[in-house]
Every structure is written in structure tokens, then in C-alpha cells.
Amino acid sequence: MLETEIRELLAELAGDDGTSAASADHLAAEARRHIPAKLLADWQRQCRALAGAGLSTGTRWGYVRHSLVVAEQLGAQAAFQLAESVRQIAYIAGRRAAQALPHAAAAAVRRLGTPGAFRLWLNTVERYAPQMPDVLAALLEHTDRVLGQVGIAGYEAWVLNGLRASGGDRARRHAYFTFSDPDAERALMREAGEIVYADLDRRLTTYLTALWRLRLMVRAVGGSPGRPLPRRASFDGGVVWVPETLPGVPAAAAVDLFRASLAHVAAHAMFSGDRFAVGGLKPLQIALVSLIEDARVELLALQAFPGLRRLWLPFHEARPGGAVTAPTLMARLARALIDPDYRDGDAWVDKGRAMLFARRVSLHDPTISRGIGNLLGNDLGQMRVQFNARSYIVEPAYRDDNLGLWDFGDDRSDNAEGTDIFDLVRIAPQTGDDTRPDPCRQEQAPEEAVNRARPADAAAQEEGVPVARYPEWDYVIARERRDWATVVEYAPVPGAAFTIEQFLKRRSDVVNRITALVRSARVSRPVRVRRRLDGDRLDIDAAIEAMISRSAGETPDPRIYMTSERRHRDLSVLLLLDISESTNDRVHEDGATVLDLERQSTALLAHAMAELGDLFAIHAFCSNGRNEVRYQRLKDFATPYDNQVKANLAGLTAGLSTRIGIALRHAAADLRRQPTLRKVVLVITDGEPSDIDVQERRYLVEDARKAVITLNHEGIDVFCVGLQSDGDRYLTRIFGRRNAVQVDRLELLPEKLPLLYFRLTS
DSSP: OHHHHHHHHHHHHHTTSOOOHHHHHHHHHHHHHHSOHHHHHHHHHHHHHHHHTTOOHHHHHHHHHHHHHHHHHHOHHHHHHHHHHHHHHHHHHOHHHHHHHHHHHHHHHHHHOSHHHHHHHHHHHHHHGGGOTTTHHHHHHTHHHHHHHHHHHHHHHHHHHHHHHHTTOHHHHHHHHTTOSHHHHHHHHHHTTOOBHHHHHHHHHHHHHHHHOBOOEEEEEOOBTTBOOOSSOEEETTEEEEESBOTTSOHHHHHHHHHHHHHHHHHHHHHOOSOEEOTTOOHHHHHHHHHHHHHHHHHHHHHHOTTHHHHHGGGOOOOSSSOOOHHHHHHHHHHHHHOTTOOOOOHHHHHHHHHHHTTGGGTTOTHHHHHHHHHHHHHHHHTTOOOOTTTOOOSSTTSOOSGGGEEOGGGOOOOOTTOOHHHHHHOOOOOSOOSOOOTTOOOOOOHHHHHBOOOOOHHHHHHOEEEEEEEEEETTTTEEEEEEEEEEEEOOOOOOHHHHHHHHHHTHHHHHHHHHHHHTOOOSOOEEEEEESSOSEEOHHHHHHHHHHHHTTOOOOSOOEEEEEOOSOOEEEEEEEEOOGGGGOBOSTTOOBHHHHHHHHHHHHHHHHHHHTOEEEEEEEEESSTTOEEEEEEEOTTSOOSHHHHHHHHTOOOOSBBOHHHHHHHHHHHHTTOOOSEEEEEEEESSOOBOTTOOOHHHHHHHHHHHHHHHHHTTEEEEEEEOSTTTHHHHHHHHOGGGEEEOSSGGGHHHHHHHHHHHHHO
């Protein structure tokens, strides 16, 4: 009876789909096998409920097939949960997403393996479906790929990354979840715990500039279905290609490998000179000439920076002995040429080492590499050592593929990433562009212009210069998104400095009163004061001298105590002004805006701090999305408070949004360099953190709170003056109740801010 009911059910669900009787028989048998008899009736009700919900035949039939896979792996209850999710997704995101869900569920159970993890995956899909109904089907179609790399732990983080990054832009969201956007793959690698070159780019290119004053154009190359991920770095003139990631390499080792690789390529850029002509060289000779050239440029680099040996040497793992093959002998020779303590014992390895070291005085001549390489190649040929050009891989891992060393003449082809150097020796001439294709590549300047650092032009300065990338805290997944936001610094636009002077003259009474109050503050390291008539402890040296004098019959000095005093101010303060669009709001009958009051308050406070000699800076910020957090330096710690600073203050204009957390992180970078005992950031803001690419109000509040906590742990105090009537809602959450002050009457801000400063620093 039950079997008949299942057959009838399957016939109903099949509709006009053309499902054969044999398929129905098979599914009926699978249902009896994987779903307990007492739950078969429940399973049938779930199937009929989907039919009653008006879902397509494909969706209903997909559930039948894949729910049995889910039931087999995780039990019948998981299959029932899937049915409920299919109905929810159909209502939220439409039929296409609902049809994709059962197939995605079958992939998910293979990757997850437990009912709890499967339930968590379904909950995640349902939770974010309302935010991405247009791309939910695409997300589900890539379930196996995403879960296969990051598991359930990173799945939500990767999904949320796409939603945060797109900022409500449907086209960008579609590109991310269909993997048309390279950032999707990079984000997946990051969640999988792999180091992605993009996260290190700025640090490593700065490293090269510090070493050699080189400005190389570095491009990360990823893999694709028709093109595997490159195994080595490669270079061509002023452009360097590196693998986008290093699969299987631990994070710490990956950072060192990227750094070692770029340092090696930089050595080639400094010392290799013109390319070698291939001519009639055999693959073995090409490999050996390249090996000697690698060693030659590294020896020259070590003459300038001996510490590079500590970077390169750990990657040389060759040992004496073992099988005598060309690759093993060449790896041993590579180590012998860089490791002064290495002793191999093989005659061929020792000969190669002796030949190069005998030419130390000629190391700047690249032709010695060709000469030594040819001789060593002839020796290996006479030894009848086998060399397979197809399987040969340059060792150690940080060295490049040597393509940039050779001139292949007419045989040089379109060098797609991953091309084997020995293929280029044998291929037939081809027509067309002979440059390496790169969608990100820009028009190149001459090589020497590319390789040398150069100042930014005036137009770039006016438009703003990206100077740093900072993480941002995502409270939903409780982790920081690395290098998520970019700070772009803009030069201040000067205004009329005399307006600041006029204001100070009008408020001379306030200036005098505030200066007197702040002068009494003492923030410094305690200074030990010895030989006092009274104090909180004995001055041991003075007490001993007094006892000696008394024993000698002399009158002892009664000043035998010591104490600690604070004798000078020892603090640095960074005043951080919010100049977002809302500061254009008028708050006074005479037309004064919030920004006017910020400007006046800052002028009063700056005057007092300058008179007292306090170390201070004045910066301002606003934001235009995470990729443009605008930052202006009106006054830095090292610059005097003069008419130029007053002009910068007078010229402030308001606009855009308020991304406080990133501005705080950038301000902290300056404060960390100050040598004072106490470091303070004083934020003046009139609005809740917000930005154009963030829909969730709590997101930027939690990020700002995380930034404040981080700064506090580093010994940097963060205080805030709030200029909004309902600011207590979020200011106390961000800064803490003791560190946030709400100004209820904005017209009193110019007087209240300096008084607050006195309270904070006394």
C-alpha cells in the first residue's frame, strides 16, 4: 500500500516532465531505503506541500531526488528542513533560487557531514536571501566550490564580504557571486587561510623601494580553467608577475616567500643588464646559465645588504649525496653558491663554486654567467646525466622562472603565465603582440622610468593620494576584514587666516581664562626629587651621608627624604574633526554652522596648547565609501601653529559621510610615533557613523568601537565630543560612558571644548 502511494506521489510530482517509470521505481526504492517507514508519510507530505506551493516541476522533482541524498547522509529530519527552506527561498528569491537549492544541498551534505553544520548552512542561506535575491541562485550554484575551500566556518564570512563590498550596487554584487570579479576568488582564499599577494602588495613594493629605490610594477596572476596558477615569479622589464597565492604554503612562510622572491627579482633588475641571446643553446645550458646568473646577482646584492642571506638561505634545502640527477646537482650547486658554510663534496658542484668565486672581481660582468654555465653544461653532458626539460623546476622556490633573462628573438611568443622557458626554445615563430597579456596592465613608461621612484605629480596631489589601507571590524562574523578600507589624503585648501585671528580677538576673555586653566595641568612622567626635608620615602644615599657626618661629629644634613613630582607637561594630542555633510547644518540665528563652531573651538584650543608648548596635531576626515576615506592634515605634530595652519582651518569645507573607525586607525598611526607619556585622540563629531556603501547602521558603530578598544590597548586614550542631541545612543557604545561628552547647546562648544581638554589632561 505504501509503495503504491509513493509511486502515485512521484507521478503527481513528475507532471509533464517525462520522467520514466524506471526512474520512479528507482526513487521509490531509494525512499524506502533512506527514510524510516514511520517517517515516509511525513516525507510525502513535504513533497506534496511543495507541489501545493506552486513551485515548478523542476523544483519539486529536484527536491525528491536530492532530499533522498540528504536523508541518506544526515537523516530524514535534515531532508524535512530542506523542504521548509525551499519554500522560504521560493517566497524570498524566486523560482530559480528555489530550484537551485536542492542541488546545492546535495553538494553541501558532502562537504559538511553533520546535521548541525547542514542546518547552519541552511540558516545562513535563509538569513541573507532577502539582501541578495537577485544573485542567490548564483551563490547556490557555487556551493560546492565555496564550501570546499572554506567550510561552514568561512561560508558566512565570504557571503557577507560580497554584500559589504558591493555596497548595494547590483552589478558589483552579481560580479562577485558569479566569480566574474577577481575579488571573489581572493576573498575565498583569505577565508581559507591562504596568503593573497594583494594583502602584501603595498608592504612589499615599499620594501623594494627601501632596498634599491626601485619602483617595479608587480602584478598578481591567478589560475583559471585553461591556465594553471604559476609556480614561480616572472619578470619582463619593469613588470613582475607573481602567483596570486601560494597553495599549501603556511601563512608565515608565504609572506617570507613572497618577500624573498621580489628581493631576488629586484637583484636581477639592478644587476642583470641585457638579455642573453638563446642562439643554439640547449635546454640544459639555458638552465645552468640561468642558475649562475641567479647566484651572481644575489652575490652582488649581498655585498650591499648582507642580511639578505637570512632571507634567501632558508629556502635552500639541498643536501650532499642522494641520486645523481641534473636537478639535484643543480639545487646543490645553487646552495653552494650562496651558503659559505655548505660543503658538498661532489666534484662537479665544487668546480661550479670554484669557477664563480674565482671571478669575484668580475661579478658585475653578466657574461661570466654564460661562460660558466656553458662549461658546466658540457661537463654534465659528458657525465651523461639525464635532464628532462619538461619536468625541470627552478629551485629554490623563491627564484623566478628565468624568462626575463633570455632574448628568444623570432621565437618569442605571447608568453602566457605558466609558459615553460624550454618551450620557448623550440616553438615556431608566431605573429602578434609579444607582450605578456595582463588585463590590469597599464601603458608602460621606459624601463628606467618604471624602475626608479618618482614623486607624484601635482594633479594627483590635488585629487588626493591613497596612503594606507586598514582593516575594518565586522561584528556579524566577529573578525576584521583585512585591508578593507583605503585612506586618501587630500591637501588642505587654505582659507583666510585673518578670520581665525579676528575670532580670537573677539573672544580674548575666553582665551585668557582657558590658557590659565590649562597651564595648571600636569601630565608627565614622574621625576624623582632627592634631598628633601620631607617626602614619601627615604633618600638612601642622603641618609647614609647623614649617618657618616653624625659619626664624624659633624652636623648632618636633614634633607634625607625624596619624592616624585610632575614638573612638565608630557602629552601629545590629536584633534580629529568630523567634516561630513551634516556639519553644514545651521545651529545659530546668525547662520553659523556646526562646522563654524568646530572651527572656532579648534582655534581656541590650539591657541592655548600652542602657548603652553603642548605637542598637538589637527586633522579632519570624511568618507565616500570604504575606498575613499578622505583625510586632511591641517597641522601635524612637527609643524608649528602658524598662519598657514590657521588658513587651513579657515578653509575647511564639509561634505560626504562619517567613517570614524578608519579615521581613528589612521590617526593612531601618527600618535604611535610620538615620544610622550600620554597620547590622546580627541574626536569632534556631530553624527552617527555612516557611509554610502553601508546599509546596516550598527556595522560602522561596532567598527568604531573596535578601533577605540584597540587604541586603548596600545595606550592611546580616545575621547569624543558629540554634537548631536541623540548621540548618547551610539557615542557611549563606541567610546564608553566616561569618554564621551554630549554638548547640548552647540553655541557653547567653543568654550566647552577647551574646558573639556583641561579636564582630560589634568
